[in-house]
Every structure is written in structure tokens, then in C-alpha cells.
Amino acid sequence: MFEAEVLSGGFSNPAQDSARAFRACLDAMARPGRIQQIAGAVPPAPLSPAAGAILLTLADATTPIFIAKSHDTEAVRRWIAFHCSAPVVAASDADFAIGTWDALQPVSQFAIGTAEYPDRSATLIVECEDISAPTATLSGPGIETTQTAYLPNLDAFVANSAQFPLGFDCYFTAGNQLSALPRSTKVEAL
Amino acid sequence: MTDQAYNFAYLDEATKRMIRRALLKGLAIPGYQVPFASREMPMPYGWGTGGVQVTAACLTPEDTLKVIDQGADDTTNAVSIRKFFERTAQVQTSETTAEATVIQTRHRIPEVALTEGQILVYQVPIPEPLRFLEPRESETRRMHALEEYGLMHVKLYEDIARHGAIATSYAYPVKVEGRYVMDPSPIPKFDNPKLGGNAAIQLFGAGREQRIYALPPYTDVVSLDFEDHPFDPSKADHACDLCGSEVSYLDEVITDDKGSRIFVCSDTSYCTTRQDEGHTGRLSPEGEAA
Structure with a gap:
């Protein structure tokens, strides 16, 4: 049973499924706060299908991953090892980090890039219960006027956007849904 | 005719993941040039190898692709790239701007306003706007880091001193969200006003120079100018x-x-x-x- 769970749940049609999943990631990152549907992955709990699809689409042997306490189970580790071949590392060395918002604290431990290479920064995949109820107002690139969105916290993202062009970027996932918050977005209370 | 020997959209999955990660970081830092490990493509540099790699990483089987070369759908470059993706990705192609979901372009932005469902992919020869002013990559990278763009204004000023007006007519430098100075690829400066506030996602790929950068929709893009010599999209x-x-x-x-x-x-x-x-x-x- 355990082996079957680890070996299954990948994209059934890798090239096409990852292309569709990437477009959801691209649309999410290009339009902060807007909820996108993403499908194709069936990872072991507590990993959500959306988070699993993001990892299948973007992570591989060249992208170290940090797995926070909330998601650090044997099944999740083995699933990521089999499907992504990504090394599991400490938070400060990670390209991708996966976990609930509380488990990812403190977010200051993640790479925010350097002045010359701000792209060398972490992408956090924040697992949420539900991302449909807005808690914040967003503005900035990708948003015509303003956009309301669910954020698990406010101050941390205000501080993150103040570091622009440095900073980390976030995906928020729940079930088959995802939204994104790049460092370029300005965040205000609703 | 399809080529089963190749992966969907030609590139292997590891390469596409690498390009996709670069595209997402590019969107998160509008106007910043993200280095990427550009691959050899079955066409020479200068024919859109950067744009083709970005398009290959973005295409889904449901997409309709349009390719233009200086605005035209029927030139060699455009026809070849369209056929390339018809064969390797089995996507629909179109010559009508409004029908396309992905548009790869060489040196033009379509006249018809783009919409939210569309992605515009630019082929970029020299992504570094400061390259002709400072040949060293280590220096230009530091200039971007320090937001040190005085040299670009000196160049535009010298244009005015010599010609009485800013003589740069294509690849006219822009400032993105008040931070990064960006080369919009060699589009005529007539197209510059369409870069900002555009509803579509704009992605830029430079194959030979191994850089990817991006503009999310509705990004603030300003063409550099002076108060007494305002930008003129002629x-x-x-x-x-x-x-x-x-x-x-x-x-x-x-x-x-x-x-x-x-x-x-x-x-x-x-x-x-x-x-x-x-x-x-x-x-x-x-x-x-x-």
C-alpha cells in the first residue's frame, strides 16, 4: 500500500499536464491574488493536490526543497524523492519550501536573493485550509486597480514587499486551487 | 504530420522546468533579466531561439499560436516557427491576433489591443539596455543593482545635443515600475506606449544572451525622456x-x-x-x- 502511494499520483501525461499546470502557475504569478485551478497530481496527505502539481511542474534535482514540520512525513519525502528527485535541505538553502504558514516561520530564514541576482530567492508553497475568503487588498504589477485576496498574514508580506527587488515569492494552495503573491505586490489590510 | 520522436513542444521536460522557473522569477521582478541555461535550437541565433524556448515552455495543447516577424505573419521566420510548433506541439495556429492565445513576436506589438487570456512572447537579440554603453556584464549587473542609470540619460542627452531630438527610434529604453531600466527588444518606439498597462502577459526571451525577463499585465512602464524633450512615439x-x-x-x-x-x-x-x-x-x- 505504502509503495503504491509513493509511486503513484504523478502526472498521467507528464508533458501536457505539466504544461497546463505551469500555465496556472504563470497566470497566478502574473495576476497576484487571483485564484487559479490546477490539477493532475494526487500526492499523499497532507500535501494538497495543488501543491503537488506545483512541485511536479517546477521542482527537480536542481532545486533543493525545504519541507516544514507540518508536511515532513515519510510518505511526502518519498513521494517528492521519487517524482521530483529534489534534495531535501535546510530552509536557508532551499529554492522551494513547502508547509503551512505557521510551520514555515520564521520566513526570514529563506533566501531573498542578492542585489545583483534577486532571482536567487526562495519560492514558498504555503498550504492553506481555504484561500477563497479575502483578507487583504493587493495592488501593483499584474493588478489593474486593486485585488482582494486571502493572505495568512499581513505584516510579513508588507515587510517582504518593502525589500523589493529582493524578497521571496509565495504560492497559496488549498485543494485544487492556488493563488500567488510575488514580492512586487503591495499589501494592505482589507 | 507529427514527430513522435520529440517531446511535446520539442524541449525536454527538465529544460522546460528550468525555463518555467526563470519565467516565474521574471514575473515576480518585472524588468529584471533572469539568467537561464539557453539551449541550442534547430535554428540559428538571431532567428528567435530565445522566443522559441519561451513559447515551448508556455504552450499547452489547447493553445492557438500566432507568430509575427516585424508585424507580418507570412515572412520566412514567422512561417518556420509556426510550422515548427504545428509539428512538435500539434497546436492550432492562426494569423488573427484576436484568435491567438500565445503570440510570438519579432520586433512589433500587434495593433489590436491584447486581452487577458493572451501571452505575448518577444524575441530579444540584446537584452541588456546598457550593453552598448558598458560592455562588461559584471558592471552592468552592478549598475542595475545600484539603480545607476545616469549613463542612459547621458546617451539620450547626447542624442539631443547632436541631433536636436532623441534619435533612438527602436529598442527605446523604458523604466519598469520605477525600478529596472529594460530593453523592450527592437520594437519601434511607436509601440512603447503599449508595453505599460497591457492586459496580456509579456515575456521576453534572449537565446544567445541567455536571459529571460517579463512584464506582468498592467505593469507601469515609462519610456525614458526629459521634461523639455518628452517621449514622442512617432x-x-x-x-x-x-x-x-x-x-x-x-x-x-x-x-x-x-x-x-x-x-x-x-x-x-x-x-x-x-x-x-x-x-x-x-x-x-x-x-x-x-
Whole structure:
């Protein structure tokens, strides 16, 4: 049973499924706060299908991953090892980090890039219960006027956007849904 | 005809993941040039290897692809790239701007306003706007880090001192969200106003120079200028000789060796659509409409 769970749940049609999943990631990152549907992955709990699809689409042997306490189970580790071949590392060395918002604290431990290479920064995949109820107002690139969105916290993202062009970027996932918050977005209370 | 020997959209999955990660970081830092491990493509550098890699990483089987070369759908470069993706990704292709979901372009932005469902992929020869002012990559990277763009303003000032106006007419530098100075690829400066506030996602790929950068929709993009020499998105002072449009960007075509010339829309899709709608220009077969 355990082996079957680890070996299954990948994209059934890798090239096409990852292309569709990437477009959801691209649309999410290009339009902060807007909820996108993403499908194709069936990872072991507590990993959500959306988070699993993001990892299948973007992570591989060249992208170290940090797995926070909330998601650090044997099944999740083995699933990521089999499907992504990504090394599991400490938070400060990670390209991708996966976990609930509380488990990812403190977010200051993640790479925010350097002045010359701000792209060398972490992408956090924040697992949420539900991302449909807005808690914040967003503005900035990708948003015509303003956009309301669910954020698990406010101050941390205000501080993150103040570091622009440095900073980390976030995906928020729940079930088959995802939204994104790049460092370029300005965040205000609703 | 399909080529089963190749992966969907030609590139292998590891390469696409690498390009996709670069694209997402590019969107998160608008105007910043993300290095990426550009691959050899089955076409020479200068023919859009960067744009093709970005398009390959973005295409899904449901997409409709349009490819333009200086506005035209029917030039060698555009036709070749369209055929390439018809064979390797089995996507639909179209010459109509409004029908396309992914548009790869060389040196133009379509005349028709783009919409939210569309992605515009630019082919970029030299992504570094400061390259002709400072040849060292280590230096230009530091200049971007320090937001040190004085040299670019000196260049534009020297234009004014020498010619009385800013003589840069294409690849006109822009500032993105008040932070990064960016090369918009060699689009005519006429197209610069369409870079900012655009509803579509704009992605830039430079294959030989191994850089990817991006503009999310509705990004603030300002063409550099001076208060007393404001930016002027100029075009030839004519109407199109085929469709009569007075607002589109025009190509000047020399028709004989006695200096005769005609002006036609550079965007062929826009021009044919207008002609089909009954608009006429100076050379329309119906008569002397304009």
C-alpha cells in the first residue's frame, strides 16, 4: 500500500499536464491574488493536490526543497524523492519550501536573493485550509486597480514587499486551487 | 504530420522546468533579466531561439499560436516557427491576433489591443539596455543593482545635443515600475506606449544572451525622456496605402529605382482585417478612395 502511494499520483501525461499546470502557475504569478485551478497530481496527505502539481511542474534535482514540520512525513519525502528527485535541505538553502504558514516561520530564514541576482530567492508553497475568503487588498504589477485576496498574514508580506527587488515569492494552495503573491505586490489590510 | 520522436513542444521536460522557473522569477521582478541555461535550437541565433524556448515552455495543447516577424505573419521566420510548433506541439495556429492565445513576436506589438487570456512572447537579440554603453556584464549587473542609470540619460542627452531630438527610434529604453531600466527588444518606439498597462502577459526571451525577463499585465512602464524633450512615439506621417489606416505603424516600401514608394501597415493581420471590412487606401483596386 505504502509503495503504491509513493509511486503513484504523478502526472498521467507528464508533458501536457505539466504544461497546463505551469500555465496556472504563470497566470497566478502574473495576476497576484487571483485564484487559479490546477490539477493532475494526487500526492499523499497532507500535501494538497495543488501543491503537488506545483512541485511536479517546477521542482527537480536542481532545486533543493525545504519541507516544514507540518508536511515532513515519510510518505511526502518519498513521494517528492521519487517524482521530483529534489534534495531535501535546510530552509536557508532551499529554492522551494513547502508547509503551512505557521510551520514555515520564521520566513526570514529563506533566501531573498542578492542585489545583483534577486532571482536567487526562495519560492514558498504555503498550504492553506481555504484561500477563497479575502483578507487583504493587493495592488501593483499584474493588478489593474486593486485585488482582494486571502493572505495568512499581513505584516510579513508588507515587510517582504518593502525589500523589493529582493524578497521571496509565495504560492497559496488549498485543494485544487492556488493563488500567488510575488514580492512586487503591495499589501494592505482589507 | 507529427514527430513522435520529440517531446511535446520539442524541449525536454527538465529544460522546460528550468525555463518555467526563470519565467516565474521574471514575473515576480518585472524588468529584471533572469539568467537561464539557453539551449541550442534547430535554428540559428538571431532567428528567435530565445522566443522559441519561451513559447515551448508556455504552450499547452489547447493553445492557438500566432507568430509575427516585424508585424507580418507570412515572412520566412514567422512561417518556420509556426510550422515548427504545428509539428512538435500539434497546436492550432492562426494569423488573427484576436484568435491567438500565445503570440510570438519579432520586433512589433500587434495593433489590436491584447486581452487577458493572451501571452505575448518577444524575441530579444540584446537584452541588456546598457550593453552598448558598458560592455562588461559584471558592471552592468552592478549598475542595475545600484539603480545607476545616469549613463542612459547621458546617451539620450547626447542624442539631443547632436541631433536636436532623441534619435533612438527602436529598442527605446523604458523604466519598469520605477525600478529596472529594460530593453523592450527592437520594437519601434511607436509601440512603447503599449508595453505599460497591457492586459496580456509579456515575456521576453534572449537565446544567445541567455536571459529571460517579463512584464506582468498592467505593469507601469515609462519610456525614458526629459521634461523639455518628452517621449514622442512617432510614425511615418502617412496613411496606409492599402487600408487607409492613419493610426497604425507603417512600413515604407521602395517600388522602383526612381524613388517611388508606398506605405503599408506593418501589422499584416490588422491590414487585411481592415481591407476585408471594406476600408480602402490610395492603392486599393476599387479606386481613389483616399
